[in-house]
Amino acid sequence: MPLKSVYKLYQDMETEQSIISYKGVVSADLLTSVLNIMEDKLAIIEESVSIRKKVYNVLVECLQNLYHHNEGKGTFTKNAKQSISSDKASILIISKPADFYEIKTGNFIENQKVEKLKSKINHINNLDKEGLRDLYVSILNDGEYSNKGTAGLGLIDIARKSNKKIEYEFKPINDQYSFYCLNVKIN
């Protein structure tokens, strides 16, 4: 990045009211640090305890999604000028652009998993409060753990707590991976 772009980046982050932006590996320690920083910041900028808790809760699930589900491995070449290191790299952007918070995440996902995940999010987005509760309870009660010890409840929980539709995008990168972006709004 040329030095003169730094101010441009600053302005963009200012316009977006960025709270935390991070690109890199989401380790357990990083997760702890981000949660600590956000808890302190929320205590200053957010008066409503219940919104603070919601943001924190949704952030926990978003971060743990990144931690458990990052699938990119190795470096691949997109074109002659650009090679992309996908080694468990993710992006996280937390902001408060207006009277709501936004948590955006991005990570690599294997192409073969895209359709299943899309239909899962679409299904969640089509449910109302009661429907989400029923789905949550039935998976909690019947579901098994995945081999990563996750319960398959994260996205449903995010939808329940944010009370908003989950926005998503899958950007194809090459024949193996796509970049999966999620945007969760909370207010």
Next chain:
Amino acid sequence: MENINLEGTAKTPSVSFEYDNGTIELRGRSIPENSVEFYRPLNEWLKEYSTCPQPKTIFEVKLEYFNTSSSKCLLDLFKLLESIPKDKTSVYIHWYFEKDDGDIEEAGEDYQAIVPLPFKMIEVDEI
């Protein structure tokens, strides 16, 4: 039976499982990346407890945050308690939530819907 007493951390709750008074308690936050690992010893303790329980067993759940993988582990603890024959112990769940924390209150109601044990919902100012 040995008691379990663990200090809380940024990601795990404080734990107090006391055999003599039949009281088990989780307090604080439960957001570890690997909940199964954290809860395994608690599960094992309860399995042993269920072979020779006190006449009255109280589970005090005082969680201010928990992640979805912990929610599954919590259910496992409830199910273990539920599996103890009724003539051996009476189990009571005390579910604490902070005033205005609708999400934790709702989570308690979710469990109430699937676990056939008596729940008492207790509203407090601060957990």
